[in-house]
Structures are given as C-alpha cells and as structure tokens.
Amino acid sequence: MRSLFVILLTLWPLVSQAKESLNAEGQPLSSADWLSWILSMVVVLIAIGICAWLAKKTRFNAFGNGQMKVIANLTLGTRERVIVVQVGQTQYLLGVTNQHIELIDKLAEPLHGDSQTPSFAKQLNRILKGNGR
Structure with missing residues (x-):
C-alpha cells in the first residue's frame, strides 16, 4: 500500500x-x-x-524433473524450517533460513509413507478450504 x-x-x-x-x-x-x-x-x-x-x-514443486523431491517440511519459526530432501535414493535433512541452507545430516534410514509433495489439485483444494499451510 x-x-x-x-x-x-x-x-x-x-x-x-x-x-x-x-x-x-x-x-x-x-x-x-x-x-x-x-x-x-x-x-x-x-x-x-x-x-x-x-x-x-503457492510454492508448487515444478522443478527438479522428478530427480529431487521434498519429502517432509517442518516450520520452526516465521522464516526457519527443517526439510527432508530426496536426491535419487538418498535423503538429506536440511535447515533452511532466509540467508542460509545447511546440511544437518544424511539420513541413514529413509523416510517412507505418503509424505511426498501433493499434486496441484490437492494443494488447490487445501488452499480453497482455508488450510493453505
């Protein structure tokens, strides 16, 4: 304004x-x-x-051509988060802030389950229902 x-x-x-x-x-x-x-x-x-x-x-995951995926995402503060990224068959735990991305650990045991990034339709439905985050 x-x-x-x-x-x-x-x-x-x-x-x-x-x-x-x-x-x-x-x-x-x-x-x-x-x-x-x-x-x-x-x-x-x-x-x-x-x-x-x-x-x-709306941060749709349109990059990486399927080679890189964000498996899990946890918000710690207003601009700090911890994410699990899968590259190939290896998963990494990363700490992300506005100015810095740091490798916390390489996961010995990969995370499994239905925690992959949802499709466009699922994200749009969440946003429309008010659960955008």
Missing part, C-alpha cells in the same frame, strides 16, 4: 499537467475521465500485487 501511495505521488505532477490536454473532440478532459483513469490504474496495480502475493505463497 505504501508503494502505491509513492507511485501516485510521483505520477501526480504528470496527471495535473496532462489534465490540461484535450480529448478527441478538442475539449479539455473532465475530472470524471481522470478519476476513471486513476481508479483503473489502481485496480491494475492491486491485481499485480495480488498475483505476486499468490505466486509467492
């Missing part, structure tokens, strides 16, 4: 200067035309923000 306010403040001189311009009939543009234009720009910027937020929150 703050960045939107900054953008509007930087564009305001352009809007006020362009307000004096003429429309297709040679008449000055009305305030309603400019209000419509500004509201349209705000809607577009909000839509871009929502799309960026959704892309960040």
Whole structure:
C-alpha cells in the first residue's frame, strides 16, 4: 500500500499537467475521465500485487524433473524450517533460513509413507478450504 501511495505521488505532477490536454473532440478532459483513469490504474496495480502475493505463497514443486523431491517440511519459526530432501535414493535433512541452507545430516534410514509433495489439485483444494499451510 505504501508503494502505491509513492507511485501516485510521483505520477501526480504528470496527471495535473496532462489534465490540461484535450480529448478527441478538442475539449479539455473532465475530472470524471481522470478519476476513471486513476481508479483503473489502481485496480491494475492491486491485481499485480495480488498475483505476486499468490505466486509467492503457492510454492508448487515444478522443478527438479522428478530427480529431487521434498519429502517432509517442518516450520520452526516465521522464516526457519527443517526439510527432508530426496536426491535419487538418498535423503538429506536440511535447515533452511532466509540467508542460509545447511546440511544437518544424511539420513541413514529413509523416510517412507505418503509424505511426498501433493499434486496441484490437492494443494488447490487445501488452499480453497482455508488450510493453505
């Protein structure tokens, strides 16, 4: 919201200067035309923000071509987590933060079960039901 306010403040001189311009009939543009234009720009910027937020929150596992999988994921804090990653037949326990990824241990006994990353349909159903995490 703050960045939107900054953008509007930087564009305001352009809007006020362009307000004096003429429309297709040679008449000055009305305030309603400019209000419509500004509201349209705000809607577009909000839509871009929502799309960026959704892309960040929905981390679909589309990488690795099936050679690497996240087997288990445990959130420890707001930005810290412990994950089990399988590469080939070997599983590794990793500690992940914003700035660092550290190998904690190579698992001697691999984890099994239905703990693999769910498919797109399962993740979408969880998000729609409100259990996105």
